Amino acid sequence: MSNTTSTTAAPTTLRVQGMDCGGCERKVESALTRLSHVEHVSASSVTGSVRLTAPPGKTLQRAEIESTINALGYQVIDESVATPGAKESAPWWRTPKGRLVLVSGALLALAWALKFAWPSLGTWPFVAATVVGLVPIVQRAGQALKMGNPFTIEMLMSIAALGALAINAAAEAAVVVFLFAVGEMLEGVAAAQARRSISALSQLTPSTARLLEQGEPREVAAASLVPGQRVQVRPGDRLPCDGSIISGHSSIDESPVNGESVPREKAEGEAVFAGTVNLDGVLEVEVTRSAENNTIARVIQLVEEAQAAKAPVARFIDRFAFYYMPAVVGVALLVAVVPPLVSTMLWSESIYRALALLLIACPCALVISTPAAVAAGLSVGARHGLLMKGGAVLEQLGKLKRVALDKTGTLTAGTPAVTEVESLAADGSAADVLRLAAALEQGASHPLAIAISDYARQQMGEKIPIVQGARALAGQGVAGQVEGRELILVSPRYLQRFSQRSDEVEARIATLEAQGKSLAVLIEGERTLGLIALRDEPREDALRGLQALERLGVQAIMLSGDNARSVAVIAERLGIEAEGELMPEDKAQRVRQWQAQGLGPIGKVGDGINDAPALAAAEVGIAMGSGTDVALETADAALLKNRVSGIAEMIALSRATMRNVKTNVALALGFKALFLVSTALGITGMWVAVMADTGATVLVTLNALHLLRYRFNDIGA
Incomplete structure (x- = not known):
């Protein structure tokens, strides 16, 4: 970590050790936002990072940022020697929070032993246990207060524990401090587990x-x-x-x-x-x-950027927590003051209820509920070749109603393959046609030539003859001498220039072209020897992927720049609605039309430069991993596997993640509502309040981590 006065270009991401919960995130964000050279801050306890952006015309001051973070009790880790999660992989008993649990637990056990052995000591052993365990908590509360953030869980805990000592509830104060330490330790363990699962990506490349x-x-x-x-x-x-x-x-x-x-x-x-x-x-x-x-570095960068981009639901919960905390403190003051003034309730009892209310009110579980689930969902996707650039993208994917797909390179492999080889000469064979055509195409770089050569090698090995005097017929085909025979391989449209007209040959050509196939015709003299048919075939999983989208209730439509006949043939085979002969701006216009008609949100899948406008216009643009850099940069997500079924997997993962988020929010709010009421009525006390708060936080984190075991079997079934 540097202590020099330096500057860092905005935006930047810092690794921060010690952030374990939503409260940690809020403290860091609140403190850094007050710096004049910081415009936006996004802290993530799941990834252990802070992302900062400077206002226009200003530069982030690295030294001041680091000192601010250090003053809160956290540590900035040097990027050059750190990988996500690497610094926080020590066993729990070796961490500061783990040691606090051990010390607090030992002192609490000793206090109870002394109470039973020497009752005359009174509450002093519990007071000592409380004070020792409370010191680091009070320190962190003071650090946050200096940074202008009074509403932290540490501040609430400090007030509650000191208040309990003041009303002679020392034993309960000691239990509360110990349970709080246990809860923080468990949160740290859960957060470290999430970070380790994410940082595993960086360990794939050998050193x-x-x-x-x-x-x-x-x-x-x-x-x-x-x-x-x-x-x-x-x-x-x-x-x-x-x-x-x-x-x-x-x-x-x-x-x-x-x-x-x-x-x-x-x-x-x-x-x-x-x-x-x-x-x-x-x-x-x-x-x-x-x-x-390289690929791993790009994946890691995309995942980290994605985790720094909060989903809309997460941003809403952050705003909710900002107003919720002061409101709860106000309610706690009313609970402490009003009942003794309007009833016979003792001040000690009303203050006790108010202190317990402060403990249960902390929104840690609520704040961590969304980012933990979103980070787990993004990590699962990355491990399966599904890259999504942010929580907002992950959330939006599950809402898609219509997906537009390119044909070439997306629904099809993007390279032509030989489908038929036919001899049209009475004294010839299909093997002869393939052998002679492959000889003419040797060394050519045209996609059809490469496809013919590759197919011939697969069928015949190295038995392809040598061509002599090979020459290109500009825009028409190739010619040369093979085995002493003068041969020409041309497109059907130039057939009549080199061969005699034949109704039988033309009928066969028309039939194959009607099937969306490209043809190469082999000619010797004026005699047609045979033809080779090629077509860009659908990907192996294209039909299965489209069926999965249908099961998920998402309509798929093909938008292609290819000729209408080829598009219609592929569309018929896949059972998909399609439009052909579209320019890049036409594809983008179709997306905007659907959006205007209320058919969205719209997803667009493509792999080429011509797909970039439509990828940008759609709510979610998805690039095939084999696509151009322009497509990958423009898109919101990428399919590294180049599988059509990955689209449905992304949507299903999004929906599973959002279900997890909703479950977490329901658990967090349910626990809060139940124990806020029971605490205000005096049914539950301080230690139950702390157990409810920390328990809910750990529960939602573990539920989010459950997503890491998500399986993509039977998508949409």
């Missing part, structure tokens, strides 16, 4: 890499890798970087990054990602992204 220099491997820090360098990855090793395979082939387990359970076969030229596991082959990989920009 070292085998850098290749002049063909020899040398172990270096993975964080030092830069684009252009080459590394060796052995079987069983995690990939230390994002890169492209230069040599070798292997099965890659990508489940650490995107949750995909089936390993993927990777060969030369294919992309690999940091944190994935090389299973069975030695790979030489060229680094394509630096450590701070």
